[in-house]
Amino acid sequence: MTAFTVDQMRDILEPFHAGLTEAQLIHFCKYAQLLAHWNQALNLTAVSDPEEIATRHFGESIFASTTFRLSEGRLADVGTGAGFPGLPLKIVSPALDLTLLEPNAKKCAFLTEAYTGLGLDPVAVIRSRYEDYDPGAAGVDFLVSRALGNYKQLLRWSPRILKRDGLVILWLGAEDSLLVSRSNGWKWDSPILIPGSRRRVLLAGRITRS
Numbered sequence: 001m002t003a004f005t006v007d008q009m010r011d012i013l014e015p016f017h018a019g020l021t022e023a024q025l026i027h028f029c030k031y032a033q034l035l036a037h038w039n040q041a042l043n044l045t046a047v048s049d050p051e052e053i054a055t056r057h058f059g060e061s062i063f064a065s066t067t068f069r070l071s072e073g074r075l076a077d078v079g080t081g082a083g084f085p086g087l088p089l090k091i092v093s094p095a096l097d098l099t100l101l102e103p104n105a106k107k108c109a110f111l112t113e114a115y116t117g118l119g120l121d122p123v124a125v126i127r128s129r130y131e132d133y134d135p136g137a138a139g140v141d142f143l144v145s146r147a148l149g150n151y152k153q154l155l156r157w158s159p160r161i162l163k164r165d166g167l168v169i170l171w172l173g174a175e176d177s178l179l180v181s182r183s184n185g186w187k188w189d190s191p192i193l194i195p196g197s198r199r200r201v202l203l204a205g206r207i208t209r210s
Contacts, residue, residue: 147171177201189205
């Protein structure tokens with residue numbers, strides 16, 4: 001993969017409205033290099049085009065930061081894989097207390113290399129199925145997941161770790177968002193179309209409580 005310049009990364013990510021600083025853009029350039037290097041040995045992402053990696057993985061992740069004001073609080077990324085959306089969100093919102101949940105050991109090794117190499121802190125990489133994860137009594141403010149699948153199971157589990165006013169944010173196809181928005185026990189916002197996409201949306205919801 002040809003390394004990105006800061007100006008190239010800025011142009012690619014501009015449509016996602018994150019207002020990135022030069023330091024943040026440098027972080028994304030380094031992240032792309034790390035991803036390319038590790039992807040030679042691990043199947044971190046099926047997307048191979050460099051610009052599409054920046055658009056799909058970085059841009060679509062950070063779009064949530066301004067859409068839902070994810071500036072601080074505890075955020076858990078379920079089934080994060082190569083770190084999406086959690087690490088891009090941490091880059092643009094450094095005050096987030098980030099937990100990355102990933103059951104694959106080799107991907108966890110990459111995640112540790114990525115967040116330490118980028119100087120991001122605090123970040124916790126937890127090798128675990130999300131069903132087995134316990135964040136403690138404090139819970140999390142935000143639960144995010146992108147391309148995980150089996151959302152019914154995820155939503156059944158989510159109340160165990162979400163705070164009273166916690167928010168679930170999902171990256172979905174439009175058809176899946178319609179199915180998820182019918183889930184009982186949840187109040188969902190209207191789906192938000194991701195820039196540059198005809199079918200991918202962000203869907204956010206809160207648990208309805210008596």
